[in-house]
Amino acid sequence: MIELEGLTKRYGEKVAVNDLTCTVRPGVITGFLGPNGAGKSTTMRMVLGLDRPTAGDVRIDGRHYDRLKDPLTYVGALLEAKAWHGGRSAYNHLLCLAQSNGIPARRVREVLDTVGLTAVARKKTKGFSLGMGQRLGIAGALLGDPRILMFDEPVNGLDPEGIHWIRNLMKSLAAQGRTVFVSSHLMSEMALTADHLIVIGQGRLLADSSMADFIAQNSRSRVRIRTPQRERLLDVLQGAGITVVDPGAEVLEVDGDKSEAIGELAARYRVVLHELSPQRSSLEEAFMRLTAGSVEYHAHDGPPSGPRERPGPRQQWGSEWRKG
Amino acid sequence: MSTPQHPMPQAAPEWQAAPGSPYPTYTSPIPVVRTTLWHAVGSEWTKIRSVRSTMWTLGVFVLLVVGIGLLAGAVVANSSADASNANPLELGFFGLLLGSMCVITLGVLTTASEYGTGMIRTTMVACPNRGRVLAAKAIVFFLVAFVVTLVSASLVAFAHVAMLEGEGALEPTGEEWFKATVGVSLYIALLGLLSLAIGSVIRHSAGAITIMIGAVLAPLVIALFMFSQSLKDVQQALFEYSIPNQLSIFYANSLTDSGPSGWDPLWIMLAVTAAAFAGAVALLQKRDV
Numbered sequence: 001m002i003e004l005e006g007l008t009k010r011y012g013e014k015v016a017v018n019d020l021t022c023t024v025r026p027g028v029i030t031g032f033l034g035p036n037g038a039g040k041s042t043t044m045r046m047v048l049g050l051d052r053p054t055a056g057d058v059r060i061d062g063r064h065y066d067r068l069k070d071p072l073t074y075v076g077a078l079l080e081a082k083a084w085h086g087g088r089s090a091y092n093h094l095l096c097l098a099q100s101n102g103i104p105a106r107r108v109r110e111v112l113d114t115v116g117l118t119a120v121a122r123k124k125t126k127g128f129s130l131g132m133g134q135r136l137g138i139a140g141a142l143l144g145d146p147r148i149l150m151f152d153e154p155v156n157g158l159d160p161e162g163i164h165w166i167r168n169l170m171k172s173l174a175a176q177g178r179t180v181f182v183s184s185h186l187m188s189e190m191a192l193t194a195d196h197l198i199v200i201g202q203g204r205l206l207a208d209s210s211m212a213d214f215i216a217q218n219s220r221s222r223v224r225i226r227t228p229q230r231e232r233l234l235d236v237l238q239g240a241g242i243t244v245v246d247p248g249a250e251v252l253e254v255d256g257d258k259s260e261a262i263g264e265l266a267a268r269y270r271v272v273l274h275e276l277s278p279q280r281s282s283l284e285e286a287f288m289r290l291t292a293g294s295v296e297y298h299a300h301d302g303p304p305s306g307p308r309e310r311p312g313p314r315q316q317w318g319s320e321w322r323k324g
Numbered sequence: 325m326s327t328p329q330h331p332m333p334q335a336a337p338e339w340q341a342a343p344g345s346p347y348p349t350y351t352s353p354i355p356v357v358r359t360t361l362w363h364a365v366g367s368e369w370t371k372i373r374s375v376r377s378t379m380w381t382l383g384v385f386v387l388l389v390v391g392i393g394l395l396a397g398a399v400v401a402n403s404s405a406d407a408s409n410a411n412p413l414e415l416g417f418f419g420l421l422l423g424s425m426c427v428i429t430l431g432v433l434t435t436a437s438e439y440g441t442g443m444i445r446t447t448m449v450a451c452p453n454r455g456r457v458l459a460a461k462a463i464v465f466f467l468v469a470f471v472v473t474l475v476s477a478s479l480v481a482f483a484h485v486a487m488l489e490g491e492g493a494l495e496p497t498g499e500e501w502f503k504a505t506v507g508v509s510l511y512i513a514l515l516g517l518l519s520l521a522i523g524s525v526i527r528h529s530a531g532a533i534t535i536m537i538g539a540v541l542a543p544l545v546i547a548l549f550m551f552s553q554s555l556k557d558v559q560q561a562l563f564e565y566s567i568p569n570q571l572s573i574f575y576a577n578s579l580t581d582s583g584p585s586g587w588d589p590l591w592i593m594l595a596v597t598a599a600a601f602a603g604a605v606a607l608l609q610k611r612d613v
Contacts, residue, residue: 026349049452050445050613066452069358077449083442085375092374100367100450102357140446145352177350 001025001179002047002148006056009042009203016042018203019056024181024196026147029174031194031211032183033287035295039203040183041080044152047181048077060148072101072144078137078151086126090117090136093125094143103144111139130157138166148179155189167193187287191215199287201294218286223259225252226275227266236269237262251275364451364460372464377433382468385426386476392419393480397487412488413496413504414575416480420508421568423476425537427469427512431519432532434465439527445613454608458524462517462601469516473509481505500576507590508574514593515540515567521600525607540567565592 002024009017017039024030034040045051047058049065060068060075068074084093094108112118115135120128125136134157141149151170155163170193174180184190190197190211197214199207207214222245227233233252237244242262244252254262259278266273357363372378396415435458438444451457481504485496496504519536526532547562563569564583573589584592 045445045612048449050448052612068452070356071359071452072450073352073354073356075449079445079449080442083446085371085437085441085443087375087377088371089374092370096367096370096374097446097450099370100363100447101359102363103354107354145354147350147352 001061002181003059003062004043004047004056005058007043007046007053007058008055009039009046009051010054016203017046017053017200020200020203020205021056022198022205022208024179024198026179027174027177028195029170029180029182029193030196030198031190032181032198032200033185033187033190034183034200034206035185035291037202038185038200038291038294040185040200041152042203043200044077044079044150044181044183047150048075048079070101070144072097072103072146074144074146075148075150076141076144076146077149078134078141078154080152081130081137081156082125082128082133083137084125087124089122090125090128090139091121093136094139097140097143101144107143107145111142114142115139131159131162134158135162138169146178149173149181151180151182153183153185155184155186163189187284191283199290201291204294206290206294214286215283218290219281219283220255221257221278221280223254223256223262224275224277224279225254225262225273226250227252227271227273229271232269233266233271233273236265236271240265253279359451361456361460364453364456365463367450368460368464372434372468377437378430378468381426381430381433382472385423385430385472388423388426389416389419389473389476390480392422394483397480397484401487401491410488410493411496411500411576412484412493413481413500415484416477416504416508417572417575419480420473420477420512421571423473424512424515424540424567424571427473427516428519428536428540429533430469431465431516432523432529432536434461434520434523436523436527436529436532440529448613455605458601458605458608462520465520466513466517470509470513473512474505477509478505503574503576503587507587508571511571511574511590511593514590514597518593518597518600521597521604524604525600544568 004020004022004024007017007020008015020039020043032040032043042051046053047060047065058064065071065075088096090112091108094111095105097103098105098108109118109121112121115138117132117135117139120132125133128136134154138151138154141151149170151166154166154170158166170180170182174195182190182193194211197207197209197211198205209217225233230252234244237252237254240261242254242258242265245255257278259276263273263276265271266276393416396418397412400410400415438447447457448454451460481501485493519532522536523529523532526535543562543566547559547566550556550559550562560582570584570589570592573584573586
């Protein structure tokens with residue numbers, strides 16, 4: 001179990017993680033979701049004792065990471081792709097990690113086999129593709145057969161077969177009663193793997209709920225209506241006690257799954273409808289709505305335009321670099 | 325912010341619940357070992373022997389020390405100049421002075437290269453005791469540097485004594501032998517250890533190597549250009565305490581008669597290295613990885 005208590009990290013003026021309090025429980029996959037630059041990696045680095053929190057505390061089963069006497073058999077982490085010396089072979093890289101924690105050398109062969117790198121075990125890691133690097137990082141995380149696993153963006157650079165593999169791997173690890181904490185900026189990926197969801201934006205906690213609750217709350221259904229007799233339909237709906245939530249210029253929207261009722265009402269009062277379609281907002285939309293106010297790097301739709309539309313100097317260019 | 329919805333015994337605070345936790349917890353069949361410094365030393369030994377840069381720097385080091393040593397011996401042995409009353413061990417100085425650059429490079433790379441590759445984060449996750457990581461690196465590097473220097477320096481010393489035997493050179497005393505082999509090897513290994521500490525502070529290979537080479541060469545070069553009479557004392561001190569002159573004291577052929585003598589250079593280097601090491605440990609504890 002990982003417990004974060006008011007965890008805060010500042011880099012000078014910039015607040016990377018802001019008063020984050022949440023718990024990551026064993027036996028389930030906890031998805032850690034947020035747009036780029038939300039503070040996911042910084043949080044994970046603080047859990048592992050690499051970065052010192054400015055304020056607050058983070059504990060693993062009640063202890064600080066640097067108090068663990070057997071860190072790799074307790075926590076396994078995939079932090080970032082290729083955090084190793086490119087001139088060393090995959091086997092030697094894992095061997096030096098195993099030795100540092102007194103893990104028997106046979107585990108190196110076992111995890112190389114698990115991630116499918118046995119054939120290139122003696123090759124220098126310099127020549128590894130992004131996907132192979134990711135697999136080696138996962139091998140390092142599995143080395144100590146730990147009870148807590150942390151994966152920072154594990155699907156990055158993996159091919160579809162690799163993504164399928166890591167998804168099943170995480171599910172089986174959680175099913176064994178381990179704590180699995182996985183970060184991602186892809187809601188669709190999390191929807192397929194995570195049981196619990198922690199969403200952050202600009203270092204703040206935005207949501208902490210089970211995946212099922214998150215879907216129920218955020219994946220709302222609504223009915224979209226287009227009509228040339230807008231005023232009449234509004235009166236009819238109001239008379240029937242149906243509130244119109246978003247009376248836009250041309251379309252009307254009604255919350256809930258009420259398309260049949262609205263169609264019957266329209267027929268009875270002879271209102272012409274051009275469109276009557278039930279809509280379901282995707283989780284991706286829900287996530288984007290949730291984090292809309294806290295996205296660090298906005299791309300702008302449409303072709304690049306003149307200097308008038310350039311975003312203001314709110315965010316200095318390159319100020320995110322030091323966050324790594 | 326929602327509260328956890330799982331059942332939780334009210335009495336126990338969350339992080340004391342670990343042993344009798346309400347959750348099923350995975351227990352690994354792998355025996356759990358309480359890690360010690362010696363695990364870290366084993367790990368660092370695997371690291372240092374499994375990269376090319378170690379082979380390159382130490383290979384060039386042996387080549388310089390032995391090659392230049394034998395060349396100097398051959399030149400002196402075949403020259404018409406009288407070698408009588410000369411200490412044959414002194415000829416080992418030139419190779420070792422050049423070779424020290426290789427030891428400096430390896431020392432810096434042992435720490436700084438991990439920052440360049442990102443390996444340091446993997447290392448610190450595997451061993452969160454940062455002081456232990458630096459200590460393990462220091463132990464492994466020091467032993468490697470000392471053994472390689474000792475073997476090369478001894479080889480060259482034996483060759484020089486044999487080459488100049490018929491030229492009327494002096495027979496070195498036991499203490500001279502000891503200083504020119506063990507003494508000088510300790511000094512070179514300490515110089516490498518200083519580089520290792522600087523590499524950990526600077527966290528950038530090229531920068532740290534430049535600083536260390538500057539530290540070796542700059543005092544001599546600066547002293548060479550101090551013509552002013554008023555700077556005479558400063559110039560003298562720079563000469564005497566420059567690393568090349570300290571190194572030559574192990575061969576009893578100092579540039580000057582005053583200044584450090586005997587085993588002084590070793591104590592000076594020990595003090596400087598200890599100070600740099602303490603600084604490196606303090607910074608390592610304080611900074612983010």
